[in-house]
Amino acid sequence: MKIGVIGLGSMGMGAAQSALRAGLDVTGVDTRDVARDAFVAAGGQAVASAAQLPQGINALVVLVVNAAQTEAALFGPEGALPRLAPGAVVISSATMGPEDARRIAARLEEAGMLALDAPVSGGAAKAATGEMTVMASGTAAAFDAAAPVLGAIATKVWRLGDAPGIGATVKVVHQLLAGVHIAVAAEAMALGIRAGADPQQLYDVVTSAAGNSWMFENRMARVLAADDAPRSAVDIFVKDLGLVAEMAKGLDFPVPLAAQAQQLFTAAHAMGQGQKDDGFVIRVWQAMTGIKLPGES
Template sequence: MHPRTQAGIIGIGAMGMAMARNLHGKGFHVRVRDIRPEAEAEAISLGMTACSTPAALAQQSDLVIVVVVNAQQIDEVLFGDGGIATISDAGKCVMLCSTIAPEDTVRCAERLASHGVAMIDAPISGGPARAEAGTMSMMIAAEDELLARYRDVLDALSDKQFHISATIGDGARTKLVNNLLAGINLVAGAEALALGMKIGLDPQRLFEVICASSGHSWIFQDRMARVLKDDFSPRAFAHILTKDVSLATAMADTAQFATPLGDAALEIFRKTVENGWADLDDGAVIKTYLGN
């Protein structure tokens, strides 16, 4: 029987912390690193170990799971001062779970390979509750050997693993296609609910009808349920999905593929951010329609 994988997580925001809590609860010795002392303090209080730098975490971990916000932060974690690439011992593996452009994923994999570090391209979806429950979705691009090596961690993190291919970048491409649709569905749902409110319909009853009818989508039900309680505490920040939809439409532009619905949704997201609601839950797109 193989010894249990030593796992480390860099970036313990909403999703990263939920993943860390999940692994810790399943008996893994989890090491963490975050630029926010309060996040590390919370992890320590739960029995995890905080490391001073990404390199220090990598030295003590077999698999380093990166769940930071964007490609710039990933570059800092991997290749900056105290980054993972500064360690001398090869044989490590980085699993990128952030949503970034496919070309950035490929670039990171190539640079890591030059340092003897393998990479799994594995964006995630489903929100913090599913991440902590181990039921989030993972879109994975990696060689079979790597997936077999870290099967214990992968199975603990997700019961919905989709092995897209062995081609690094295909996980990122899949995630952007999914998030393009998620963004369109969210904006469309907010638009419909806002229209119903404008013409005098009871929003709760309209919500119930949509959730039981052909207009239903998972993201509509999840986000608008909180909107109806005037709850905009961020489970998924508005600026994050704005970034994701922007990356998706840019990917489509590169492929010379028109995305008129995606472009329209992106415009609503950008207005939401410009209106000062970037750090609210992404359900705040409805505020752009309602003006409050």
Template sequence: MPSSTTASLDTPHYAVAVVGLGAMGLPMATRLTSKLSVHGFDISEDRMQLASDAGILRHGSARAAAEHVDAVLLAVRNGAQLDDVLFGVDGIAEVLSPGSVVILTSTVGTEAIPATVEKLAAYGVALVDAPLSGGPIRAAAGDLLIVVGAAPESLEKARPVLELLASTLTIVGDRPGDGQALKTVNQLLCGIHIAAAAEALALADALGLDPAKTLSALEAGAAGSFMLSNRGPRILSAYEEEGAPVLSRLDIFVKDMGIVGQATRTAGLASPVAAAAEQLYLLGQAQGLGAADDSAVIRVLAPVQRTV
């Protein structure tokens, strides 16, 4: 559990802007309204209406939402989008208050971080590198896992936001980029575990075993893992007409395993198992499964289920 919760959450006048009210942004913003003043912007009018209904103060632009706040929470797809949101034509960096912080919750890799830190410093703004895991349901409940790399004073500025969102808050180091580094290692394992679970369950199907009984037996033994238990039921439903509910898109692991590959190459480290998993996600994307749940990777290995 996060530390210093009582002290750091006693901040009735703390204001945070959430730019992007999508699948993760809206539940995070809604969670934050329980203690903080929350400003928001999204290009979708439907998402803006949902935000307004949840008590989020809506604005007509990202720049308007980001003015006069203590922190801005960003969930972007990659380093290029991060740079555009902050420093592009309509970037928000120019309107941020000196002494405020930008909390980056996305997995973008370490390469984009140094330039972002340097550019923000010119405005008197610090970056809090805080990639997270957990999905929309856990975001709404404040049950996310967040790893943080930030200078101590910047971390304290961001604590009212982080502690409302996290059930597990791990301070990795005092440098932005440390959070991205640990999240990269985390995604290496997650990506491999999902691919391995799909491969194992595809083999069970090919051998004529009952899928549900196989999953239950595997979970109870030494082969069990969080990802097997979490993704297993969704892997088994991947062949259904509607497929598994999309809780984490397959193309997210195309991105994240790409970040893993770049990191291992930069470090001069061989990662053959991660590279093989990355190829499965790339094949899935090429086969039109990018927007499907990542459990659909089993359909790359076995396009047709043999047992029913």
């Protein structure tokens, strides 16, 4: 089974390597030399554009940033569509709005391909170990065709319905929660620091009590370690909370907490922190109040 993975970033690299370990014939696609070299070093094949994929790809995972990049990767002048075998399955895993997911799926189906609307969660660590969560919708035929790949890259595959767009909807709602949780985790830690609490002790108390969340425990550990290397960058939540706002607007549905969180991530981006780890949205409070973060002079 010939597999293509477009986008060898923090999630795509893990997915590609997990598929490789499962014995699949995997070719990765990335414009960056360093990403291609890393995948080749892991035993895979890598090319610089989707148009260079081997002919007859049976399953294609698209793990790029957004809908526009997904469409370019599939249908653009250097797109993958001509390299796909008849009836191949495309596993579209970028975070995007449901209307975009439906439009892309319709174009694939018109071309005779199977489409799975399949955004993912779990971060770089879960991707690297083949333990992602997949929130997918599509036909039974698409799920069947994608099964070898999904089995290699994920430990939980949610089958959310037979219509593309449902997976994207669930992922957007998930990102609302994730973004708000990160922002409020940073706010709580910043408030504690400003009030004179020891950051490590504050962390230990919260993570052992009812106020804890997975995002507080995960992201504030990085703040304590002064480790702002991006596993998931601030700019991801500028984008994804924008998708929340867009979906909510179409439904005449208020999302005030998501809107406030997006403004905080946008402020961090404006401060030059867009490519830092998303927990370092805490630097917005640092800029406003002058607090000293752990490990920073």
